[in-house]
Amino acid sequence: MNTLRFYLALWISKSVYTLMRLLKRNATHYPGDVALKIDPAFLKHIKSPKKIIMITGTNGKTSVTNMVLDVLIQDKQPIIHNALGSNILQGIATSVLAKTSIFNTSRYDLAVLEVDERSSRLIIPYLKPDFLIINNLFRDSYRRNAHVEFIIQILQDFIPKTTHLIVNADDMFATQVIQDRLFTTFSLQPISDEVTRTDSKIHDGKLCPHCFNPMSFTYVRYHHLSHFLCPTCGFTNPTSHVVASLTSIQSQQLHIHTQNQTFVIHRENPSINDAYNTAAVFGLFVAMKDDLNKRVEQLGQIKTVSSRFSEMLVKNKRIVGLLAKDQNPVANSRLCDFLTTQPQWGRLGLCFMSEVHAHEDHPKEVENMAYIYDTDYEYLNECDVTQVMLGGHRRFEYKARLLLAGLNRSALVLTETEDDEIQAIDLNKVDTIVLMYSTKNIFEAMDLREQLIARIEKECV
């Protein structure tokens, strides 16, 4: 170890961190960047906290991380975390260095870190997690994440053998990572009144990932989350250690069966995703051999704050905010499916705001829109969509895609920029306006929501 280089990196990056905090800047990424530029092996050299819990996977990482933190924080133990920061290498480095002394001792014993699955290879070999939750593995950005097999390979290659995995047993891809490792699996039983969706364009598990023969399914929740069996090689769901169940989709009592005991967790806002997330977190506590009765009580007390969904009524209009993760066809297909389940929202005006570079006049790159051809926009034909606002550089591509999906041409309204979408909505034609924003455009979308509120208050009865 080059001691001088490491300590220079630590001291300078900590100074940068302190300075940025004093200036009330968002010190969640840059200090780590500085540290890694000075010492590329910074994470290898920095003293790890005694216990590290990590959360990775495609969808739901942030929610699961927040749930774990909300529970563990009740133990009054200080925790290193990146809940407000970045989940890639620089963000993780920042979170850890901030709680490390200038003599390279970790001031906290416990870390809970959300880790981007693509970046995990740069993080988990050094900050070796004791426990790692893999909530699910789906297609994501084609540019960055390539395909699910690529992410599985990264996780298989780089997760230390000492790490205890907590894995979704309904996910045929996530379960492939458990080979030769300690693991705890969780699953969610089919729900009696659950409406499953089996007609998506995206089902990467139709062929067995081991022998490539057709897979058979006794139950498909959505995409490849399923009860599967390969008739040729026998590949099937692993036995689940933590089995979650809901008596109905609206039930606020999540039943969890494990180790011959049944626990009941009260959930305020039940949903399939929330049930999976809760089961994952409970699986972690089972793996940690925690006092489960205490954890059940704590889990029942926490409230899930969603950055992915918001709803408000302004005069006679409903405004809904939905995160339409950019470059992610699964998340967008789930969103379109969700819209089909909300007939009470009446006539829909959809504002597409998920273009990554929409708010740059001259973006340096042209966003790859291939993913919109894997997104199930055809589901929108099942809703009463009266207006679709398409603004920004990619508006013509969206229009072409939606026409191919069968949407009515007269419903498609093109504006030069996303900012113009709000003014172009015909408020007489809609009951609900859905703002579909991306992870990159959250603040802009919130501004546009304010403009929309002002317009409705001025123009509607």
Add this chain to the structure above:
Amino acid sequence: MIIEWLNPEGTMLFGDRGNWMLLQRIFPEATLIETPLHSIPAFTHQHVDLLCMGSMNERMQTQMIQWLRTYQQDLKSRIQNDLGCLFFGNSQDILGLRITRKNQFVQEALGLYPFSVTQEAIKRYNALVGIQTKYGLILGHKSTFSLLHDTQELPSFGKVVQGFGHNIDDPLDGIHDHHMIATSLMGPMLVLNPHFTKHYLKEITQQEIIIPYYEDLELAYEAKKKEFELSSHFVYEK
């Protein structure tokens, strides 16, 4: 019109479905055959006008090679007899001599064309690509682990005017042999390049082609073309 897509479950990975959607709209009366992996391809025993294949993961490439090796000579002779073929994304890799992965594992490929492929597992090459072809300027994206080498004898699809070609130093891209076109451009190339689609389909069918939403697709193409002129994006993800 009979159109066959080889193993759509495994070779529509990166928006290739857009091509299939558009072909269905252009030829509503066509017979569309989706041939599952390891079954007998239709082109080997019946007339097919257009054969398609799209992007796949690297393990699927091995499966496709093992499957199609039986029909290698058949495919070769049908290409020489003007079978229309559109092979998108990394499906072109399997047409060459071999694929070398992580500098060690060598996968013998179909050997239809003289080139080899290297794949470094973690390096993903991403680029905006403009290719000047006999059909005009083709625009698209590449996101690939594959680079093609030893391509001197390849009948190329076109010359790259933006991005990179067979590999970082090669200005040529793709393969164009009779009516067979292979290109490393990913995703919905037919939708993104309507002038190409019209021209190429007319060439293989000898009929006038009416493309639904043609003006809308052209507007999208022209908008993209303007932006390409301002961009020179090329990266690989670490």
